[in-house]
Amino acid sequence: MLKLTNLSIAYQNKVVLDHLNLNAEKGEIIGVAAPNGTGKTTLFNIIANYTKPDSGQVVFGGKYTYRNEKEEVLIHKHLTTFPEQKDLFDELSGTDHLKLYASMWNGTSKHVPAVIDKLQMRHYVKKKAKTYSLGMRQRLCFAMMMAADTTVMLMDEVMNGLDVTNVALISECLLDMKQEGKLVFVASHLLENLDLYADRVIFLKEGKIVHEQRFTEDREIYLKAEMNSSDYHELKTKIELPAAHMYIAEHLLCIPMGGLTLSEQTRWIERILSLYGHNLTVGPLGTVEYYEKYFS
Secondary structure (H helix, E strand, O other): OEEEEEEEEEEOOEEEEEEEEEEEOOOEEEEEEOOOOOOHHHHHHHHOOOOOOOEEEEEEOOOEOOOOHHHHHHHHOOEEEOOOHHHOOOOOEHHHHHHHHHHHHHOOOOOHHHHHHHOOOOOOOOOEHHHOOHHHHHHHHHHHHHHHOOOEEEEEOOOOOOOHHHHHHHHHHHHHHHHOOOEEEEEOOOHHHHHHHOOEEEEEEOOEEEEEEEOOOOOOOEEEEEOOHHHHHHHHHHOOOOOOOEEEOOOEEEEEOOOOOHHHHHHHHHHHHHHHOOOEEEEOOOHHHHHHHHHO
16 A cells, blocks of 8 residues: 655754655554654655655555656545644634545545534534634644545644543544544554554654554563662562563563463562562553653
8 A cells, every 4th residue: 555665864964764664554553653853754744745755765556656746646636644733724614624625635525514523523613713722723633634534644643732532532533544444644642542543653763663563463461560770670689580571761670471381470470579569560562661662
């Protein structure tokens, strides 16, 4: 569906993307995690052809690239990017915005009422955008993506300014999009939320994908114990920790359980409890923990 091949770009001798490769398919939600200023927005801009890479290419459907204006038009019929709130028209209503986006990509706005109902906007959607709160404006931007109803969607900080209820509502809509066969990229600072709907999360560092967290596959199980730095170093003097253990962000000890017998797993749990009395958890690492591993 979408293939990124050897994408590289640098600004003033600072490498932002470094021979980045990625394959993505329909019916997939891909989270993108990285600190601000490390390439998330640049990656989205290259996919949308707002920015030209220094090298590499973006291929849609196995054959279309941005090699000429005709192919660019064909691609943009199937791709939308998340609108910025500053680009909303203050004097237009929410309904006007949705009809505009629906007509631009679909040639019809018949499905706009269904979008309004799905996002629970009926009570304010006819008011002018200048009267909207931050959360209402953000929900409108997401509704505009739904109205466009394209195959590929790029969403940068889609949850910005939303309360818990709206985050849950948008998450539900994203899951519906996946079931409809959309390919959706989501960059979000709500890392735990990505775990709820993403098929995988890629972590960008120094222009490369340093880790890919796949939620559709069996994942390594860890014994996880909150532990400060002094306790961790003291523990290492008392027992020999497995070579594959991790100590993340100066607070979380993670001991892999895969390959251990049930009695061996129980022994590790008892060891940590007896030495420090910590409340322990057992399970796979989530997006927050991998983020801390690579960026803290």
